[in-house]
Amino acid sequence: DAGVTQSPTHLIKTRGQHVTLRCSPISGHKSVSWYQQVLGQGPQFIFQYYEKEERGRGNFPDRFSARQFPNYSSELNVNALLLGDSALYLCASIRLAGASNEQFFGPGTRLTVL
Amino acid sequence: AQSVSQHNHHVILSEAASLELGCNYSYGGTVNLFWYVQYPGQHLQLLLKYFSGDPLVKGIKGFEAEFIKSKFSFNLRKPSVQWSDTAEYFCAVNAINDYKLSFGAGTTVTVRA
Numbered sequence: 001d002a003g004v005t006q007s008p009t010h011l012i013k014t015r016g017q018h019v020t021l022r023c024s025p026i027s028g029h030k031s032v033s034w035y036q037q038v039l040g041q042g043p044q045f046i047f048q049y050y051e052k053e054e055r056g057r058g059n060f061p062d063r064f065s066a067r068q069f070p071n072y073s074s075e076l077n078v079n080a081l082l083l084g085d086s087a088l089y090l091c092a093s094i095r096l097a098g099a100s101n102e103q104f105f106g107p108g109t110r111l112t113v114l
Numbered sequence: 115a116q117s118v119s120q121h122n123h124h125v126i127l128s129e130a131a132s133l134e135l136g137c138n139y140s141y142g143g144t145v146n147l148f149w150y151v152q153y154p155g156q157h158l159q160l161l162l163k164y165f166s167g168d169p170l171v172k173g174i175k176g177f178e179a180e181f182i183k184s185k186f187s188f189n190l191r192k193p194s195v196q197w198s199d200t201a202e203y204f205c206a207v208n209a210i211n212d213y214k215l216s217f218g219a220g221t222t223v224t225v226r227a
Contacts, residue, residue, distance in 0.1 A: 031213065033213055033214075033215070035217075040220075041219055041220070042118070042206075042217030042218050042219050042220050043158075043204075043215070043217050044217070045214045045216070048213045048214065050213075055213065056212070056213055056214050058214065090157075090158065092215075094213055098211075100146060100165040100166075101146070101208075102160065102163065103160075103213070103215060104160070105158040105159075107156075107157040
């Protein structure tokens, strides 16, 4: 049973560029969340998607966007990269169970902005 | 909005010592509570969770946590640590029916052999 997969593993970009990160959830899970983890801090919530609809957004600028596809995979896009966007970007696959939801995290994409 | 506070930034222990990591959250409503662990070079893994019922929950690898509602706390414990418990530990909370997880800053645990 495959877990959450993310690609690429590592990415190096320069300021002003655009980046697309990809995530495939656990088979059967219809919802994903994206988190940003800056070194030395806990993950910060960016987005949550369910059935291709955005269901939640964290306190991130409009340079951050995401979408979910019919197969429930998801992309996170960041435009006009800043040095401060350097972080580990985590995708979580959500097992929906009423009030008791669990999130299973992928290995992350390490983004370095130079 | 919820916030989570973890009391210790870095804890250093010897093998067989007992471990307790503090976690407090601020939110007035009903919450789900989680502890995640991140071993060196690995991704975040769920250690244990509390949804409802018995406030003392047991997780994997001998860890347990106690939810004390009156103190807004969810402290993690292990009676006897092993070198393999060296990792970063994160406490997280979400309001029920909300998928946004709020994480603490994490506690790095180093176990010396």
